[in-house]
Amino acid sequence: MTGYSLRAATTADIDAFSRVIRGAFFVTSEPDPSDSIRTVLDPSRYTLAEFGGQIVGTAGIFTRDLAVPGAVIPAAHVTGVSVAPAHTRKGLLRRMMTDQLTSVPEAIAVLWASEGRIYQRFGYGLASQNVTLRADRRELSIRSTVGGDTGTLRSAAPSEVLKELSEVYGRVLAERPGWSSRDDAWWGHLTTDLEKHRDGFTATRAVLYENAEGVVEGFTRYRVRSEWDDNGPKGEVNVVELVAATPAAEAALWRFLLRVDLTRTVVKGLSSVDEPIFHLVDEPRRLGGKIGDGLWVRIVDLPRALVSRRYAAPVDVVLEVTDELLPANAGRWRLRVGAGGALVNCSPTDAPADLSCDVLELGAAYLGGTKLGALAATGRVREHRPGAVAAASTAFGWHVSPASIEIF
Known part of the structure; x- marks a missing residue:
């Protein structure tokens, strides 16, 4: 990583970082100043990687809200993640994604994955299918x-x-x-x-x-x-x-x-x-x-994310969560949901865990489409109290399957 630096983009960088994105996705045309995408992007939300004074990597965010079970909340809509071919395999992507996730104000981040194996490394879980x-x-x-x-x-x-x-x-x-x-x-x-x-x-x-x-x-x-x-x-x-x-x-x-x-x-x-x-x-x-696959969800602020949505059933469960990238999410959390799926509280606890998983699995279950029970069948969610998986899987579910009707 010697010689690389990160910074936020400015309006003057749009053509340069657009070329990096186009090159990574094999788009042959030059950036077009009349392209309508420029009317919705905020350059200050793009992390740029530079080497020798040249932009060689990008990771952007659209500022939008996202419908989640029972609510509409701010979500970082991650886009334009790319590294110039001559600069791949150097840890640059990890550095940009880490910088992005440790600085976003939203409780969750969402993206469409060019390849799912890339973003699972950063705690994104497959939350919907299309x-x-x-x-x-x-x-x-x-x-x-x-x-x-x-x-x-x-x-x-x-x-x-x-x-x-x-x-x-x-x-x-x-x-x-x-x-x-x-x-x-x-x-x-x-x-x-x-x-x-x-x-x-x-x-x-x-x-x-x-x-x-x-x-x-x-x-x-x-x-x-x-x-x-x-x-x-x-x-x-x-x-x-x-x-x-x-x-x-x-x-x-x-x-x-x-x-x-x-x-x-x-x-x-x-x-x-x-x-x-x-x-x-x-x-x-x-x-x-x-x-x-559809949307991939990354929980950035675990307690704020879990209390921002509603649930399909009451539940009182202690979750033991690991999160290598964002250690503030790690530990044991008691999630209590009252009648009607509201009255939510999520707080740290020393009580014994009912379930344990990585933050990736909670991201996968967050929109109500991926069942915790299905993840338990793979061993990615582990049950420590009989019946905890069934109760939590029911609560995290939703009556409408999630899907995104646009790629951003």
């Missing part, structure tokens, strides 16, 4: 109209209906662990639709579902790529996202997507493992679901 759907729409139909199909659909360019999109998203956000907050800048970034980024698809369109009173209850953003063969059309509908506040909106929007003319396939990434569409269609295997 499903990619590749549906053969000719073999699918919605089984029935849910709640009465009395609403109407309205099509628009996303930029024309940002207010409606934002309002619906805001209504749904708190009920969907793993979703991230979006201010006006984020909405502007997410709906920027330059032709050079479309990869053969049309411009993105929005379709809004309005109930009988004219209230928007859901929307989808989608695009279409045309394709033909000797047998005729076989276009693809790419669903950017679908957000529904009611069952009627969910069914109506999916019904629309499965009926787009001249298409044969509907693709939707970043779906939840318990996506309602699995229970709406008449032949769910034709949805072609494939499961992959």
